[in-house]
Amino acid sequence: MDELNAHPSTSLDLFRWVGWALMKAGEDWIRERELSHAQSFVLGYLVQNPGAIQRDIAKVSRTTAASVSSLLQGLETRGLIERRSEAGNERSKNVYATPTGAALISGFEAAMAAAEKMILAPLDQAEQATLHTLLTKITAELPRPTR
Numbered sequence: 001m002d003e004l005n006a007h008p009s010t011s012l013d014l015f016r017w018v019g020w021a022l023m024k025a026g027e028d029w030i031r032e033r034e035l036s037h038a039q040s041f042v043l044g045y046l047v048q049n050p051g052a053i054q055r056d057i058a059k060v061s062r063t064t065a066a067s068v069s070s071l072l073q074g075l076e077t078r079g080l081i082e083r084r085s086e087a088g089n090e091r092s093k094n095v096y097a098t099p100t101g102a103a104l105i106s107g108f109e110a111a112m113a114a115a116e117k118m119i120l121a122p123l124d125q126a127e128q129a130t131l132h133t134l135l136t137k138i139t140a141e142l143p144r145p146t147r
Contacts, residue, residue, distance in 0.1 A: 022112070025111065025114075026115070029112075033105070036071075039074065043097055043102075043105050044108065045060055046096060051094040051095070057095065072095060079101075080101030
């Protein structure tokens with residue numbers, strides 16, 4: 001949607017606007033915690049996958065091992081993650097979110113649910129149900145997003 005176009009004219013423009021509102025809510029929440037998008041993603045991944053190795057983190061975040069190393073160093077400096085060597089394998093380090101790191105991002109899902117509620121607030125329950133049904137129908141044949 002053109003920023004000068006205050007009145008979206010197509011369904012695609014409206015989808016983009018809703019997507020932008022959700023993205024902005026997520027970015028604002030992350031920024032309040034002084035995290036980058038990549039840092040918050042990796043921290044969330046580590047909460048769900050404790051003990052991940054750097055190679056797996058690079059793969060899931062679609063970045064290089066060098067970039068992940070730098071990102072992890074920043075999180076480690078802030079006390080949000082820790083790297084530990086497992087017994088018998090001193091070369092490979094497993095990465096864990098610290099309790100402080102896990103607590104920092106623990107409200108993200110609730111924040112996004114609140115954003116969804118705000119976006120859908122102009123619709124009554126029946127309209128929300130209809131919208132959900134229509135979006136389910138639209139997305140049924142689309143490729144699934146991957147991490």
